Amino acid sequence: MHTKENSCCCSFEDCKLTTEWLLSRTRHRPKIAVVCGSGLGLLADSVSNKQIIHYEDIPNFPVSTVPGHEGCLVFGQIKGESCVFMQGRFHLYEGYSLCKVTFPVRIFKLMGVETIIVTNASGGLCQDFKVGDIMVIKDHINLPGFAGQHPLCGPNDERFGIRFPCMSDAYSKDLRKLVLDITAELGYSNFVREGVYCMVSGPNFETIAEARMLHILGSDSVGMSTVPEVTVAKHCGLRVLGLSLITNKVSLDYSREEKVNHEEVLHISKMRAEMLQNMLMTFIARSHQVETINNNNCIFSNTV
Ligand SMILES: O=P(O)(O)O[C@H]1O[C@H](CO)[C@@H](O)[C@H]1O
Ligand code: HPA
Incomplete structure (x- = not known):
């Protein structure tokens, strides 16, 4: 039943208004x-x-509440390619609905964006991973989604995408190949991996029993973001690349004394940001090499 409680708090009209506002404030067309x-x-x-x-x-936009998330959109160019960077994302644990968490993704789509690169900090579950490794995300586990915390729950607006989107190819194979080729060329292969990211809601870090469970389920890393954004991006036909920086090793062992904290996460992120930046700059400059496949279910792209 479609009630006010379960309807999306960010309607197509809200998205349109925000998109028009942004398009009127910037000449960039990322x-x-x-x-x-x-x-x-x-x-x-x-x-x-x-x-x-x-x-x-920005009208209708949430604001950042987490340290390490600045809270602004940065428009501009990288090697001649028009881009927009979200300096600061939104998380479920901040108290935002998943509709709000993923609102910017739909705005990007309506602005004409074709490819979204989602980055995050995560804890390594795969025992071969080291702190500072970069994991190219090949798939994800939407753990909150299993419990009904899903950004596409509620009435489906076909103008964004279809009711039952396929998620088996959420992370573009071609983009993954391109980024792996680039990392080899840059000499980064010894710390770049591929793997499965699992989203938990947070805000606490995992217990050891939870971490063991996630590992058994096939997760290579764990974090509190990304999956809602990727799900909505795939729903509206964006090409997705996901990069996860392993900022800590998640303990699977009761005898280990290390305790993870957000300051450590931020410290490792900042240490590795330059490498990630080199990868991204080269990737962005060459992303047009990968053909844009319009597996686009969204019938209103570029019409705002
Ligand atoms: O996923 P991002 O936003 O990179 O942040 C990660 O780091 C924070 C925990 O330190 C959590 O928000 C987790 O999801
Ligand atoms: O170990 C972690 N768990 C969940 N989220 C995270 N974000 C960075 N590290 C972690």
């Missing part, structure tokens, strides 16, 4: 969007012809 994970706002440093718009000034 084709690539980058979501910066915790402590990874530095990724936007290499943007030229920069224009910064703060979240608090």
Whole structure:
């Protein structure tokens, strides 16, 4: 039953209004969007012809509440390619609905973005991973989604995408191949991996029993974001690349004394941001090499 309680708090009209507002404030027409994970706002440093718009000034936009998430959109160019960077993302544990968490993704789509690069900080579950490794996400586990915390729950607006989207190819194989080729060329292969990211709601880090369970389920890393954004991006036909920086090893062992904390996560993110930035800059410059497959279910792209 469609009630006010379960209807989406961000309607197509809300998205349209925000998109029109942004298009009237910037001359940039980005084709690539980058979501910066915790402590990874530095990724936007290499943007030229920069224009910064703060979240608090954008109609309907949530605001960032987590340290390491600056709270602004950075428009500009990287090697001639028009981009927008989200310096600061939104999380379920901040108290936002998943509709709000993923609102920017739909705005990017309506602005004409074709490819979204989602980055995050995560804890390594795979025993071969080291702190500072970069994991190219090949798949995810939507744990909150199993419990009904899913950004596509509620009435489906066909203008964004179809009711039952396929998720078996959420992370573009071609984009993954391109980024892996680039990391080999840059000499980064010894710390770049591929793996499965699992989302938990947070805000607490995992207990050891939970971490063991996630590992048994096939998760290589765990974090509190990304999956809702990727799900909505795939729903509206964006091409997705996901990069996860392993900022800590998740303990699977009761005898280990290390305790993870957000400060450590931010510290490692900042240490590795430059490498990630080199990968991203080369990737963005070459992403047009990968053909845009319009597996687009969204019938209103580029019409705002
Ligand atoms: O996923 P991002 O936003 O990179 O942040 C990660 O880091 C925070 C915990 O330190 C959590 O928000 C977790 O999801
Ligand atoms: O170990 C972690 N668990 C969940 N989220 C995280 N984000 C960074 N590290 C972690």
